[in-house]
Amino acid sequence: MNDIINFIKLDIFGSQPQIFVYWLFCLSFLDPVPPKLMKRLFFIAVIHSVYTDLMILVLPSYVHIINSLLIGLFLLFVFFRDVSTKKKLIVYLFIMIFAIAMDLLLTGIMVYGYGVDTREEMVTSKYFELLSVLYPLLSVIFMASWIIRRRKQFPGKKIFAIFVELERSTITAVLALILLQFFLLGTLQIVQIMPERYDVPLNSTLIYATIVISLLSLVTIIRLLVRTREQAVRMTQEVYVEEINDMFTSIRGQRHDFLNHVQVIHTMVHMGKTEQLKSYVNDLVKETRSVSDIVHHSSPALAAFAQAKTTVAIGKGIAFTCELPDNWNMHETTVKVIDIIKIIGNLVDNAFDETEILPQDQRQVHASIRIDEQKRIELLVSNRGRHISDNDKDRIFAPGYTSKGKDHTGLGLAIVQERVKHYKGSLEILSKENELQPLGTTQFRITLPKTSV
Template sequence: MNRPEQAKPKIHLRSSLFILMISVIIVLLTDSVFYYYTKRMLTAELQTKLELIADNVAISIKHSKLGEKYVENLIGQNLRTAALAAQYRLDPDIEKVTNEELISISKELMIDHMTLLKRSGDDIIGYKSTEPKEINMSTKTWSRDWFKAFNQLLDTTETNVSSGQALPHYWSGPINTSMSDPQYVDKWGYYYDGRTNYILDPYVHDTFIQNYQRETGVNAVINEMINGYTNHGTAEIAVFNPPIFLKQQEQFKKEGYTWFSDREILFGTYTMKDSRDLEMVQEVIRSKKTQQLITTIQGKTLLKMFIPLQLDMPVVIGLTADYEQVQQSIGKQQLRLLLLIGTTGLIAFFLVIVSIRFMNRRRELAAEHVQEVYVDHIDSLFRSMKEQRHDFNNHVATIQSLVHLKEYAELNRYTAEITEETTALNDIIQINVPALSAIVQSKVIQAVERRITFEHEVANLKQIHLGAVKATDLVRILSNLIDNAFDAVAPQKYVERKVRLVGFVKGNSLIFQVYNNGERIPYERLESIFEPGFSTKDEGTQHAGLGLSIIKNLVHQYGGKIHVHSSMNETCFTISIPL
């Protein structure tokens, strides 16, 4: 019989493009998620790094402030000693002291300058001095605690002001810009014990303090963090003086010089400026929480963080870091990810195409196999019909002879047997799977040939739809079960040999049961009958030891179950396969 050629399934271009489009969308989504997650992670890492640097700066400021205060107090004590030494050398009457004497004593005591202050009406002025600008200089307008401290000294009361260093008959003002010569930042000492009619004021420039700060102070630590051997990732560090920076307090300026205590930046430098810095510092002071912004300055992308710190007063540490390193790192990782995803996507796309071709080929082979099974069993059915037709003439001749001989009893028995065989062969099973119909009909013919009564009962199987692969495997399962049943009843000689097939759909499962009245399977062998090679039949038998093992593997492959029950009257194999 000629078999029609099967049209090979094709992979449609539209389906492939759809898969490719979905893959591209997944890649883009993955890349976007990775970008934002990585950016957030690296930014958080940089923020943590800057916070650690801020902590180091804060610790350095506190330690340096303590050190600077200690050094400043030592200078104040030395100035008091210098004032006492000068008092013993000078006349107690200020009118009898000359400026030249003050210059000579200052050199001997190794101080930069000395001024003598006295009351003049409601003011206190510089009356004699080594610095001409100090002569006749009023102190009444000096800011903060200075003028108050001078009056307390001249009144010989205990000096009690919020700033500076107070000792017996002595007060030393904090380091600040010189009122008479603003180009200098000086340290002053003021001594008065009532034995003179003037306050002795020896003072030195801040050179020593500046050297100390440059070598071990806060600016030294900041410079090391920015320019040292270890790259801390910071481009600039500034410690803001909030009242001045926020314009909440007016700076004191003279001759173009800003007072040392009124400088906007207490430590570090502030060259990388952004218009939002003022807002950030203000928010830090208000909320006492860290603020940050990303900005572009001179073509560079920078991350700026503003962190609160409490010293003698609240201050804000501003740290500026190069954010381009983060972006470059993100770019490199994103490129690697795109290459990885792209390569993986291409491999996956290739595997999908190969898998589709493989599945198409498998379906094609399964369809061909089902067709072969169907055609083979139809051929067997036609061959049987031809044999019946061939035998028909012999049957007619025999019937004619029996009629002629008037052997009506024998004629009745003979025709009944012929009718029984014909009915069995004409009982066509109605199943919506041609291969199953063919295999059942084939087994009907085999049963007739082997003198076995084969019954089949099927219900609600017309509407089932099985794939080609599943139908092929189901044919193998039923063929092996029925063959196994035929072999089980074959040894019986004096009892009618019966095999019965029952098929039906229950719930979402397709169920088949094969009964036979062969010899009972011993209970201890029920667990072993599905093992490969196990058989109760003679070796060399066509199905010895393999049929039940094949059935079990196929049933489990589809998530089904197989069960066997054997008694003295019959043995039943039940299989259940999900649809």
């Protein structure tokens, strides 16, 4: 009878709250957080704790551990079918690592704080002492999970997203080493609190094995950070290289024509064509505008983008205007400059492609980056061109969709939409059709939160 009472107390007041809070903490790192999370976790906690606590009575210890891992994985796949398989596996590894770490912390407090010698003593005679340690720990974890879910740009979520986007082999190596490290630490702790199983050679082997695995984990994580940095550099190069190439191509063309311009000016001066000379020089100044404003702007990346697009527009005969914020402090926003350039760059490229088919006097594109009154980043690109119907507004963001022929990949607007969703922003398309002309005006307006809430 006492065994049944102890089982019920341990399951209801110990195992179920532990599973619920541990899983809640780990699943809070998902972005977006799955709906009805609390309800799902309640059923998982009850089923998992009752099943595993019953099986421990009939299964050997090593079989019980495997059984507990499998039932947890099964419940995760059953109750979170709307989460991708890759995310589920990473979350479950996170849950196991976190649970082992918390159990080590809990066991350490009971052993060194309350003088507990065995696990049986911990769950019987020291049961209320166990709860006095467990519930404050669970309260802290519960509050931490609430804060994580409330903060959209929590650093831990970004780290989790990096793991999701990494190659599977890299994830497996890092997580396997970390999991093995915690397993060795847990085994070492169990050996130390069970005097009847204490073995000096085994204890020493576990210590040295833990040190070796820790060093391997450190080396692997350093290599992972280096690889992540290299990926970030490559992403930056992909964004800038095409624009810089276009800019230099146009600049080379301007330098090639410079001698011809000088000869024309010299001839007009000798012929006394003053008015024609003024008009010609004005057009020439517009075409050879200086790039010195790049170094004067608070964000050289944004200024370089604007200058590159302006140079490309001159080469295509497009009247392009670009408005940048007077002061841009990258430390005041969680939105990366490279993502802003990805978004507005793809929109400007599409606008250039659309207006390039028009007569030169009708080729007009305007882009602006500004901070509105609510401290949000507003990106705006407008151009003259064909009207976008309501049906096309839904189709143009599909990856691969293009109306420009085989030379275009149809990925530009898909990238724009993905980045806007990543920052929880909004995207609006305003396309006005001119009743008197077949052409209209199309405007893309994107709003991004400047800082995390």
